[in-house]
Amino acid sequence: MKKVLVFVLVLLSLVTFAAAKYRIGVAIPAADHGWTGGMVWWAQYAIKQYAKDSTLEFTLVTAREPSEQVAQVQTLLAKGIDALVINPYESAPLTPICVEAFRKGVYTVIVDRGIESEEYNTYIAGDNYMYGYLAGKYIADKLKGKGNVVIIEGIPCSINTERVEAFKDALKPYPNIKILAQQPGNWSRETAFQVMQTLLTKFPQIDAVWTGDDDMLQGVILALQQAKRDKNIVLVGGAGQKEILKMIMDGNPLVQIDFTYPPNMIATAINLAVMQLKGQNLNGFYQKGMPRKIILSTETITKENAKDYYFPDSVF
Amino acid sequence: MHLRDILSKYGILFALIVLVLIAGILSPAFLKVENITNIFWQTSYIGIIAVGMTFIMIGGGIDLSVGSFAALMGALAIQTVNALGDTTSSVILSILITIAVGALLGAGSGLLVTKGRIPPFVVTLGAMAIYRSLVLNFANGGVYMSRSSKYSSIGMMRVLGLPVPMIVFLIYVVVASIILERTKFGRYVYAIGANETAALYSAINVDRIRTATYVIGGISVSISAVLLSSMMSSVSSSSTGNGFELDAIAAAVIGGTSLSGGRGTILGTFLGALVLGVINNMLVMLNVAVYLQGLVKGLIIISAVFIQNLRTND
Numbered sequence: 001m002k003k004v005l006v007f008v009l010v011l012l013s014l015v016t017f018a019a020a021k022y023r024i025g026v027a028i029p030a031a032d033h034g035w036t037g038g039m040v041w042w043a044q045y046a047i048k049q050y051a052k053d054s055t056l057e058f059t060l061v062t063a064r065e066p067s068e069q070v071a072q073v074q075t076l077l078a079k080g081i082d083a084l085v086i087n088p089y090e091s092a093p094l095t096p097i098c099v100e101a102f103r104k105g106v107y108t109v110i111v112d113r114g115i116e117s118e119e120y121n122t123y124i125a126g127d128n129y130m131y132g133y134l135a136g137k138y139i140a141d142k143l144k145g146k147g148n149v150v151i152i153e154g155i156p157c158s159i160n161t162e163r164v165e166a167f168k169d170a171l172k173p174y175p176n177i178k179i180l181a182q183q184p185g186n187w188s189r190e191t192a193f194q195v196m197q198t199l200l201t202k203f204p205q206i207d208a209v210w211t212g213d214d215d216m217l218q219g220v221i222l223a224l225q226q227a228k229r230d231k232n233i234v235l236v237g238g239a240g241q242k243e244i245l246k247m248i249m250d251g252n253p254l255v256q257i258d259f260t261y262p263p264n265m266i267a268t269a270i271n272l273a274v275m276q277l278k279g280q281n282l283n284g285f286y287q288k289g290m291p292r293k294i295i296l297s298t299e300t301i302t303k304e305n306a307k308d309y310y311f312p313d314s315v316f
Numbered sequence: 317m318h319l320r321d322i323l324s325k326y327g328i329l330f331a332l333i334v335l336v337l338i339a340g341i342l343s344p345a346f347l348k349v350e351n352i353t354n355i356f357w358q359t360s361y362i363g364i365i366a367v368g369m370t371f372i373m374i375g376g377g378i379d380l381s382v383g384s385f386a387a388l389m390g391a392l393a394i395q396t397v398n399a400l401g402d403t404t405s406s407v408i409l410s411i412l413i414t415i416a417v418g419a420l421l422g423a424g425s426g427l428l429v430t431k432g433r434i435p436p437f438v439v440t441l442g443a444m445a446i447y448r449s450l451v452l453n454f455a456n457g458g459v460y461m462s463r464s465s466k467y468s469s470i471g472m473m474r475v476l477g478l479p480v481p482m483i484v485f486l487i488y489v490v491v492a493s494i495i496l497e498r499t500k501f502g503r504y505v506y507a508i509g510a511n512e513t514a515a516l517y518s519a520i521n522v523d524r525i526r527t528a529t530y531v532i533g534g535i536s537v538s539i540s541a542v543l544l545s546s547m548m549s550s551v552s553s554s555s556t557g558n559g560f561e562l563d564a565i566a567a568a569v570i571g572g573t574s575l576s577g578g579r580g581t582i583l584g585t586f587l588g589a590l591v592l593g594v595i596n597n598m599l600v601m602l603n604v605a606v607y608l609q610g611l612v613k614g615l616i617i618i619s620a621v622f623i624q625n626l627r628t629n630d
Contacts, residue, residue: 031554037457156606181603188555189548194358198600201354202345215552222548226472243461315458 020057022277025076027069027086028111028266030062033187034215035239038263038316039087045314046267056274066093073097083107083273087266091116107276111269113159121276123293124269126261130298132163134259135236136170139177139208142234146176147207150199152185152192152220154212167210180206185216192219200227208234214241214258221254230254239263240301240309241316249306258301260309263316265296328571328587331620335591339598346601353478359593360485361386361540361547363586365560366567367492368536370585373568374496375529376509376577377429377436382537383560384448389418389538390545390556391451391460394467402464410467415538422534426527444561455553462549471547481543488539492532493582505529510578567592570620591620 026047031037040062047058059076063069066089074097076084084101088094088110095115102108108120139149151167154160164182171177180203185192192211199206200223211217217237224230235254237244239261247255275281276290285291301309340347365382372379379385393414400406421443428439462468473480496502504525507515515522545551571588573580595616599609 031452031457032558033555034459034552037452037552037554040457153606181600182606183600183603184606184609188558189550189552190544190556193548194596195600197354197358198351198597201348201351202343202601215555218550219548222472243459315456 021055022083022274023057023059023079023081024083024085024270024273024277025073025079025081026058026060026266026270027073027076027084028060028062029069029087029089030064032064034241034316035187035213035261035263038241038314039266041315042264042267043270045264046270050274058270063089066090069094070097073101077101077104077106081106083109083277085109085111085266085269085273087111088113088115107273109269109273111266121292122269122272122290124265124272124296125294126265126296127298128159128162128261129166131238131259131261132166133170134298134300135210135238136167138236138257139210139234140171140174143177143207145174148178148180148203148205149208149210150180150196150203150206151182152195152209152211152216153182154185154187154216156184160212163212185211185219187213187215189215189219189222192216193223194219196220196223197227200224200229206233208236211235211237213237213239213261214244217244217255224254239316242310242312242314245301245306245310248301248303249310251303256302258306258309260299260301262296268296327623327625328584328591328620331623332587332591332594334623335594335598335616335620339594339601343598343601346598351597351601353482355590355593355597356482356485357479358597359589360479360481361544362560362563362567362592363485363589364488364536364540364543366564366571366585366589367488367582368533369564370568370571370573370580370582371492371496371505371529371532372436373565373573373575374509374577374580375505375526376512377526377529378440378565378575379425379530379533380437380440380561381425381443381447382533382564383557384444384451385418385421385534385537385557386541386544386560387451387551387553387557388447389414389541390551391454391553392417393538393542394460394462394545394551395454397462397464397467402466404466407464407467407470411542414542415535418534418538418541419531420534422530422532422537423527425534426530429530430523430526451551451553457553459553460545460551462545467546468549469546471543471545471549481547484539484543488536489582489586495532496582501525501528506578508577509574563592566617570617591617 026043028039028043029036031040043060047060050056061072063072069089070093084106091113095117098108098115099117099119102119110120110123112125114123153164181199183195185195209220211220214237217235236257238259240258244255244258248258272290281288369379393410396410396413397407400410425439425443428434429436471481475483504520507520508522508525512522567589568585570591571584573585595613604612
């Protein structure tokens, strides 16, 4: 009886193995604010694109904290995967397990947050420096080098710091631009609304506001409308959230520009893993292998090109 | 009323006054009428939840689900208005439906605690995960947007120059205070939290009273969710309500509510919520450096309770 069972199990595993030639594990943080929600949506979107391809099998896992993600990757490795696409929840805690995957010969793609080791196959990320710098440059140009600026930043972390420093770098050549306040809005509409409400009471003249992302920008817009100060102010958010893109597309005078930090980089990373497993190389590259490091450019969105970035079905 | 209660009440009032004075001296803009109404406004939705939490905690329970519960109720209100159309009657109907569902879910938690004999920590921790997961699932991780301008205007409306959320908050505090401190039901809530066995022997229906505190909690969460979601004209399935449970419990505890039940007042919770609101507002007004905000906040909370205890021990 036992022998029969083992035989059936072996047969079953052979069948599934034959059906799916390549197994890809995708590990990302759970949706805890708009942008991560966008990443989860894009991961599902990319996987759906391959639904008809029976040689591919995907496992998507989302984690609420680093230790949970480590456990998930361990499970994926135990299950057996050929490629791992991971957006590490935090760098240090996820490093050992990513290295382990790499050493086991799993094709490891690290997305956005790097690990503290060079033992991986490919790294793909957004450009945090330009994300902050371009916003600062735009505000300086719009204010013609003179005015009062407020910064509402995201949750304190290294990504956020890099962006804010870059924003300030861009303002350095303009001594007449004054940063009135720099406060955290925690990437939340509600918090940004409250912070802006308070800052509007304190400062009679605010010429420009930069928020770390478009979620917070929406909170700021609500506060401005409520205080009836939504005129003659330069507003810049970031990351290309669909409601803000709609405003830009419709020619709303409040918001005229946005800068990308695309959550769909996860979809690109999944495609990279698939191409690698299938032995395809990047179009236009003479080299056979995948690039080791890819930094996606921060793209500028204006009224003219907003429709190319607008995905009404996406959640972000 | 016990002398102890009165003293602890004044203790927190004293702490609040000191805080306001310090903030006012360091930044004169803090004392502007506009800023003071803003603080009440910004405190309102956590404050209303904290009022419900006070009933639950005095009755010997706890509710960790309030944050995701608020997100779920806000999403329900928005989706109902969107489905019914942009009319005054559909807005009123949606709010009533939301409050009714909130009360039902509260009753569910209460029954699991009382009849199911599951510790409140476990029930509401489970509920927290379930509610958040439902909110995320229906929005696919995205945002619930209100398409009704009538609904969105409630949270931003002003009556007699005061923001509606602030008015609702103040009325709710008065009503809750009367229920808790002037009715038989209120006395029973204190009794079951202070000594359950004694309450049982006094022929108090402990299970029913305790379940009722969770119903009040659910209603509070619903009212808060309506205000918050109409104010923002949206609910983010991933971030709305995150951390509300800590703020609400903190407001109650700073205001003198006992974590082990039997002690606490609505006025205390009201002042406790204001202390938290003043701190948050102050950090922005004084432009406190991002990384140090937690330090300042923590120190103020601990000192506020410390001052209170000093007065109580006199």
